[in-house]
Every structure is written in C-alpha cells, then in structure tokens.
Amino acid sequence: MDALAPGTLHDAVLDWYDDHARELPWRGLSATPWSVMVSEFMLQQTPVARVLPVHAAWLERWPTPAALSGESTGEAVRMWGRLGYPRRALRLHAAATAIVERHDGEVPASYDDLLALPGIGDYTAAAIASFAFGQRHVVLDTNVRRVLTRAVTGRELPAPAVTRAERDVATTLLPDDPATAATWAVATMELGALVCTARQPSCDACPIAAACTWRGAGFPAYDGPPRRGQAWAGTDRQCRGRILALAREADSVGRAQVEAAWPEREQRERCLDALVADGLLTRVAADRWSLPG
DNA sequence: TATACGTGGAC
DNA sequence: TGTCCAAGTAT
Structure with missing residues (x-):
C-alpha cells in the first residue's frame, strides 16, 4: 500500500465520504446520543434497510432512555418486530434502565461506561463514543475489517476473529485529531458498506484502489480457516x-x-x-x- | 476460542 | 436453490 502517501490515503477516504455518505437518521443534526445508541443495537448483524423503519418508530415512541425504561420488556420485544436476535431488544431495555439508574438518564460518553452496559461490546462502545461524542476510538466492525484487510494486508477477507495485528493496523491508521478520527471511522465503515463489499467490490469506484494491496496482488482468493455458515432449517x-x-x-x-x-x-x-x-x-x-x- | 443467537435479501 | 452475508455480544 504505497501508491498513495499516508496523508493522501486519509484525504482520499475522507473526501470520498464527503461526497458519497448516505443520509441516515442516526447521522446529522437531528441525531442524539440515544438515537445513535438505538441504531447501533439494531444494526448489529442487521442490514441498514431493515433497521430504518423500526428505528424511526422506536425513537418516536421512546425518545429517551427513561421512556423505554418505563415500559415493559415485552413491549420492547414486540416493537423490535422482525429485526432478528430479539435478545437485543431485552438488552437495549436493560441498558436504558441502567442509564436511568447510573447516569441520570443520559447516555454516557465514556467508552468504559458504555462498555459496562448490557448488549454493548467493544465495537458498540467505540461506535457510540465516536459517532455520538466525536471521540477518538478504533471502531472495528466487519466493514472496517474488510477494508483494512484488503487495502493493507492484501487478503480478500479478514480472519474469523479480530487479531492483534489487525487492531494494530487500525490503531496506526487512526488520525490523531478526535473529530477527524471519528469521521475516519464512519468513512471507512461506509466505504466497506458501499464500495468494498464482501462479494462484488466496486473497485472502479474506490478512492483508494490505487493503494489497495489486495488489488495490486491480483485479488488472491481467501485462503484462511473455513468460514462456516450458520445452519438454519430445523435448528x-x-x-x-x-x-x-x-x-x-x-x-x-x-x-x-x-x-x-x-x-x-x-x-x-x-x-x-x-x-x-x-x-x-x-x-x-x-x-x-x-x-x- | 468456539458456539448460540433471527431474519430476509441477493445471486 | 442453497449459500452467503448484514454496523456483534455473551458465555
């Protein structure tokens, strides 16, 4: 990855994001820490298109953590609809209750406080701290992992679990300035979601194609440990x-x-x-x- | 570290 | 048409 100088790589991704970012309700001026948090729960393993309507209805009904906390868990599960993994609805309800009890009803801004909430792991804590509060965190989701694996490591797809080396790469690439780091995080995610996709990447539309190690190596096929699909029928x-x-x-x-x-x-x-x-x-x-x- | 955990769209 | 995949977490 050396066809572009380091600073140029960041500018290429940030400029691309500036031009191509989707307008999503959990981005932009009307977003709140709570709406960001709700979106992150819903987006875990779930496509944006299916989250959109449920997120809107959820925020309409429960505009604050206290509002959700004041209703039954059953209502949360019902409102969750067909999003899948309904235990997420339970955990979001539990997180809202914990926010009321421990944080005076306000979504906490600190990574550690977020991580301590039910249903929030490393990714979601970093994502909320970064997207809702503009902090500098390594945000390693499946999109970012794929982008960095291809661009830097030269492989088609990341390993089944996050590796130390992978996190080191992401940390090295993270801009120093918090606001820029936060934009970098969402921009690399967006690049993975829209261009550097799992199946048919649109390299022609990629702002860092010239620097991509995987592309430079001729798109070698994935050769890591088998990626076992999830059985469904009869389970x-x-x-x-x-x-x-x-x-x-x-x-x-x-x-x-x-x-x-x-x-x-x-x-x-x-x-x-x-x-x-x-x-x-x-x-x-x-x-x-x-x-x- | 491996496994369980929903759902539906795309090819 | 069955497989793969989608902003992961908990155990």
Whole structure:
C-alpha cells in the first residue's frame, strides 16, 4: 500500500465520504446520543434497510432512555418486530434502565461506561463514543475489517476473529485529531458498506484502489480457516423464531398454536423453556405464554 | 476460542 | 436453490 502517501490515503477516504455518505437518521443534526445508541443495537448483524423503519418508530415512541425504561420488556420485544436476535431488544431495555439508574438518564460518553452496559461490546462502545461524542476510538466492525484487510494486508477477507495485528493496523491508521478520527471511522465503515463489499467490490469506484494491496496482488482468493455458515432449517433458532413470532402477534399463545408452529415435541419444549429462561417469554398459565408484561 | 443467537435479501 | 452475508455480544 504505497501508491498513495499516508496523508493522501486519509484525504482520499475522507473526501470520498464527503461526497458519497448516505443520509441516515442516526447521522446529522437531528441525531442524539440515544438515537445513535438505538441504531447501533439494531444494526448489529442487521442490514441498514431493515433497521430504518423500526428505528424511526422506536425513537418516536421512546425518545429517551427513561421512556423505554418505563415500559415493559415485552413491549420492547414486540416493537423490535422482525429485526432478528430479539435478545437485543431485552438488552437495549436493560441498558436504558441502567442509564436511568447510573447516569441520570443520559447516555454516557465514556467508552468504559458504555462498555459496562448490557448488549454493548467493544465495537458498540467505540461506535457510540465516536459517532455520538466525536471521540477518538478504533471502531472495528466487519466493514472496517474488510477494508483494512484488503487495502493493507492484501487478503480478500479478514480472519474469523479480530487479531492483534489487525487492531494494530487500525490503531496506526487512526488520525490523531478526535473529530477527524471519528469521521475516519464512519468513512471507512461506509466505504466497506458501499464500495468494498464482501462479494462484488466496486473497485472502479474506490478512492483508494490505487493503494489497495489486495488489488495490486491480483485479488488472491481467501485462503484462511473455513468460514462456516450458520445452519438454519430445523435448528433451535428457527424454532425459537417461530414461537416468538406467534407471541409478538397476539396477547398470548396457547399450546395448540405452538404445537402447530413446531410439531417436534422435544425441541419445542426445549425452546419454550429457553425463551422463558431468556426473559423473552412468560408462562401465564399451564399451557399459555405471552411476551413479558 | 468456539458456539448460540433471527431474519430476509441477493445471486 | 442453497449459500452467503448484514454496523456483534455473551458465555
């Protein structure tokens, strides 16, 4: 990666972002730390297009952490809709409650305080601190990892888990100035989301194509450890999803409905128990369940 | 470190 | 058409 000088690399990405950034509700002047935080929870493993409508409805109904904290977890799960991974709705509710209790209802600005909240790991803490508060953090999501892996390391795709070397590269590239670092973080993410995509990257539209090591090496194919896909048909996850979909759409569901949705008894009972244990479902009668009140 | 955890669009 | 993938976290 040497066709562009270091400063030029940053300028190329920042200039590209200036021209091509999407206008998203959690960016721009109307965004608040809370709206940014909600977006980050929803965007975990979930495409922007599906988050957009749910995010708008969520903020309309719960404009502050206190507003969400004041309602039941079941309402949060129902509002979460078909976003997937509904435990995120539970964790967002729990995080809102913790913010009310520990931070006077204001989303904390410090990385450590954010990291201590339910549902917030390294990525989300860094993202909120960076995007909502303009701080300097390494924001390593799947997009940034892919961009840096290709541009710097010359491989097609990053390893299954973040490596030390990877984090070192990201740290080295992070601009010193906090405001610039925050823009760099969102710009590299956007570049990965729009141009340096997983399957068919648009290298013709890439502002750093001339400096890309992977491109310079002739696009060598991924040769790391196998990237195992997630099984779906017949899994507990599918079973849980079916059951919870029923509960979302009604005040409560009876055993007959659940049996119709998932005939296999042993797996059905296991998933029912697990959903209750997770706090996603409450048993309201011997053979009846609902979202938690 | 490996695995569980939802959902739906794209090719 | 089945596989791959999408702003990860918790255990």
